[in-house]
Amino acid sequence: DTEVTQTPKHLVMGMTNKKSLKCEQHMGHRAMYWYKQKAKKPPELMFVYSYEKLSINESVPSRFSPECPNSSLLNLHLHALQPEDSALYLCASSQSSGYTEAFFGQGTRLTVV
Amino acid sequence: QKEVEQNSGPLSVPEGAIASLNCTYSDRGSQSFFWYRQYSGKSPELIMSIYSNGDKEDGRFTAQLNKASQYVSLLIRDSQPSDSATYLCAVKGGSQGNLIFGKGTKLSVKP
Numbered sequence: 001d002t003e004v005t006q007t008p009k010h011l012v013m014g015m016t017n018k019k020s021l022k023c024e025q026h027m028g029h030r031a032m033y034w035y036k037q038k039a040k041k042p043p044e045l046m047f048v049y050s051y052e053k054l055s056i057n058e059s060v061p062s063r064f065s066p067e068c069p070n071s072s073l074l075n076l077h078l079h080a081l082q083p084e085d086s087a088l089y090l091c092a093s094s095q096s097s098g099y100t101e102a103f104f105g106q107g108t109r110l111t112v113v
Numbered sequence: 114q115k116e117v118e119q120n121s122g123p124l125s126v127p128e129g130a131i132a133s134l135n136c137t138y139s140d141r142g143s144q145s146f147f148w149y150r151q152y153s154g155k156s157p158e159l160i161m162s163i164y165s166n167g168d169k170e171d172g173r174f175t176a177q178l179n180k181a182s183q184y185v186s187l188l189i190r191d192s193q194p195s196d197s198a199t200y201l202c203a204v205k206g207g208s209q210g211n212l213i214f215g216k217g218t219k220l221s222v223k224p
Contacts, residue, residue, distance in 0.1 A: 031210050042201055042214035043157065055209045090156055097210035100145045107156040 003027070006091050006105035014113055015081060021108045023074040023091030031097040032074040034066060035090040037107075043090055049074060050097040081112045115140045117204050119215035127223050132189040134218050136202030139183070145205035146178055146185045147212065152198045161187060192222045 004025045013019050023032065031050050035043035048056035049068040057066075063085075065077040074091055088109055094102040116139040126132045134148075145164055149157035161176040163169045163185065169176045175188040189196055199219045203212040 033211060042216055043212075045206070045211045048209045048211050050209060056211060088156070094210050097208065100205045100210045100212070101147070101159060101162050102210065102212060103159060104149075104156045 004091055004093055004103055004105035006089075006108050008108060009106065010109045010111075012111045012113060013078065013081065015083070017081075018077070018079045020078065021076040021089055021091075021110075023076075023093075023105055024072055025093045025103075025105075026072055027093065027095075027103075028071075029093035029095050030071060031094045031102075032068065033092040033094075033102065034074070034076055035092065035104075037088040037090055039087075047076075048097065055097065078110075081110075083112050086111045115143075115204070115206055115213050117202055117213050117215040119202050119218050121216055122219040123221050124218055125221045125223060126192050128192060128194060130192050130222075132192045132196065132220055132222070134187040134189075134200050134202075134220065136185045136187075136215055137183055138185070138202075138204045138213075140204070141180075141183060143183075143204045146176070147203040148174075148176060148187045149201040149203060149214075150196075150198045151201055151217070157201055189220075192220075194222045194224050196220060197222050 034046040037043045047066045067075040088107045091105040092102040148161040151157045163176040177186045199217040201217045202215040206213040
C-alpha cells in the first residue's frame with residue numbers, strides 16, 4: 001500500500017480566509033513533504049518534515065504554515081493568500097529522508113479568489 | 114544550483130513503438146534517480162527508481178543510468194495511448210530526501 005491521502009481535493013478560498021490542507025499516510029513513513037505545482041511546471045519543494053521535525057523550509061512566505069501533529073499527519077495552514085498562490089498542492093511521503101522513493105497524494109487544487 | 118534538464122517535447126510516437134525519454138543532471142554526486150508519470154490534472158506517480166549504473170527493467174519500462182555522463186533515460190516499449198502523459202525526471206536534492214524535478218517531457222502515443 002503506497003497511499004497518501006489529501007483532503008480536500010478542491011478548495012476555493014478568499015484572500016481573507018483561513019483554511020487548512022490535510023495529508024495522511026499509514027505506511028509508517030517518517031519523512032513528509034509539501035510541494036507546490038503551478039500549471040505546466042514541475043513540483044517545487046515547500047517544506048520537509050523528518051521524524052515530525054521541520055528540516056527544510058524553502059523560503060516559503062509566512063502565509064503558509066506547516067504542522068506535523070504526529071508521524072502520520074501533515075497539515076498546511078493557509079492565511080491571507082494571494083491569487084498567485086493558486087496551484088496544485090502536493091503532499092508526499094518516504095520511508096525516511098535518506099530513503100527517497102517518495103509517494104505523492106492526489107493533491108489539493110487550490111484557487112484563491 | 115542543482116539542475117535537472119529534460120526536453121519538454123511534445124514527443125509523439127505511434128502505438129506499439131518504443132518511446133525514449135532523456136534527462137541530464139548537474140550534480141555529479143547525485144545517487145538517486147526517479148521517473149514519475151503525471152496525467153493532466155493528476156498528481157505524479159512513481160514508475161521507476163534507479164540508483165546504479167546500467168539498466169533496470171520493470172514490465173514495459175526500462176530505466177538507464179550513466180553517472181559518468183550524468184544521464185538518465187526511460188524507455189517505454191510497446192507504447193500505448195494510455196502512456197500519454199508528462200514524464201518527470203527527478204533527482205534526490207540533498208540529505209533530507211527532497212526531489213529536484215526536471216520540467217517534464219510530454220509524451221503523446223497515437224493510435
